[in-house]
Amino acid sequence: MPAVQETIDQVRLIDVDQYKYGFETEVEMEKAPKGLSEDVIRFISGKKGEPEWMLQWRLDAYKRWLTMKEPNWARVSYDKIDYNDIYYYAAPKKNPAPKSLDEVDPEILKTYEKLGIPLREQEILAGVEPTNRVAVDAVFDSVSVATTFKAELAKAGVIFMPISEAIREYPDLVRQYLGSVVPVTDNFFATLNSAVFTDGSFVYIPPGVRCPMELSTYFRINEKNTGQFERTLIIADKGSYVSYLEGCTAPKRDENQLHAAVVELIALDDAEIKYSTVQNWYPGDAEGRGGIYNFVTKRGDCRGRNSVITWTQVETGSAITWKYPSCILRGDNSRGEFYSIAVSNGKQQVDSGTKMIHLGKNTTSRIISKGIAAGKSENTYRGLVSAHRKATGARNFTNCDSLLIGNQCGAHTVPYIESKNASAVFEHEATTSKISEDQMFYCQQRGLSEEEATALIVNGFVKDVLQQLPMEFAVEAQKLISISLEGSVG
């Protein structure tokens, strides 16, 4: 209940300018030369102090990428991206690899403060229940600038660090798992990412360990004309558990910026990974100028028996979203879940959904997708559920609901269902509804303003999914949704 009130208050506070993270930070940056070439890849690899095998991996990816074509099957349209007009590496000039917070450029610290991301452990500890602590890895353009609670996590045997550091410190672990879920050759954007990825998080939870706190990575694109190519790798060893949160924002700019991430999750026997995203990249203005192009490959591999991977996403930002967090249900009895809220307003285009690939016996999956389209936006759910011929007893339940606000937006549902095993049971439900004028009138008759009424109805619509998010994020997400829909009524 308080959250609803907060949503309403938040909506009131927001003026014409809806995107409140659109500020820019003045920091002197060191960049790779503009454009993409073998030299640029060598430059990135060199900056990161990578071993030879990593450089070779990148170069192989680059060669492969040169032969690939940008996919065009999604229901999105955008001007051609000039891949040679992008900076692939940008790091703060002063001390790009700080050892402690004292070495981090104060301007960057201020940025995270403004974004409300706590980087000082002692401040996080003050007045917070020990169970509610969140460890943060903060990625600023191409580098991680701070990672909190590393020492405490290490005591539990948990490795949580920037991936560039992990490549140097745990090369065997990284080498064993990197690219094992999303192969280098997977798709145009994943291959590009493999060639030029700069930073992201690495997580390893040892057997039998329940990660003592939530882990999170906060991505910030700041520099102009710079792409962000994050790479995240999470391994939950046998019988372990981890909950991981991801957040992202970017300054307002008239030009589009590219974000092409790859996230790989691996859950071994009896392990569970919960991965939650609150995506709030700059969506562009009302006329569709600017905004982030978000082309992301996220995939989890339920490699072990009885393993569980849950994706929860709240998507409110980006000019274009192309994103299908998926689960490969390889281990017998493994389970994959996908809970999504995708909000689009203005001229945003969203093509998002999931893939549940049932390979093992008695594997189950569940998909709950809520799309909310307002303004002149287009919102597509695209999902694949498939059962391999050995996937005896596979079960899926899918529920896709779309809510339209106004009459200039579009909602589309594109489900693909493939079953090669006669015992598989797949269920699919889909609805499309509009906030009716009668509902609005009813709420207003009880004293709610148009905005309050919309916030309330939308909150009700997305409730099943919000409940999946960790508490703090659920409140945050609820606010975000309202902000994104600000001005969509009337």
Added chain:
Amino acid sequence: MLEIKNLVVQIEDKRILNGLNLTVNKGEVAAIMGPNGSGKSTLSYVIAGKEDYEILDGEILLDGQNLLEMEPDQRASAGVFLAFQYPLEIPGVASMTFLKAALNAQRKARGEEELTTPDFIKRVNAAAQQLEIPKDMLKRALNVGFSGGEKKRMEILQMALLQPSFCILDETDSGLDIDALRIVSEGVNALRSPDRAFLVITHYQRLLNHIVPDTVHVMHAGRIVKSGGKELALELEANGYADYRETEAA
């Protein structure tokens, strides 16, 4: 309290209200009766401020304030409450959540303090008990899967909680069995007070046995064609609306 002068309303070029005049005083329970299509529901929607209606002439004053210049939510905060004939469903929003949002929105609009959660819960529980609304119904999404009787009781619960000064009951008796009718009527009667007026819109005398009106108005073809005391309702029950149709034709 409420004063309607020469109200002329149309929807999609069809004239529905045709120079309607009506006054309801403080503390009064006024019943409006009339055949289908006489404009009763339109009148309730126009007072509450539903869009779609074109107001061609006339005015509606509530305690001297011109309602026609106000948004529906402003009218609500000024004291207008409409118990809907067909209450709307709000999926995913618990009734309790809805009640609190509505109550606090009105309090805020009037510049009053918001209620604390314990205070709010106390008030809801007291009102719910009187209307025989079980607590788990308050946790369910508003009106979703509610029976006809439950929906109407929820309307009266909202009325009890929001404490409006001018209440419109639009065919509240439709779809109610005898027991539900009794509970709803008792709920309404408990809210009768010298400071509050009611406009009870109904087809049938039945409801008026439970909610006894001070005045009865007969509506026909978008106008009040006859007014009287509660005995007028009995007369109508006996003779039907045929007389008025003939009056119109003559």
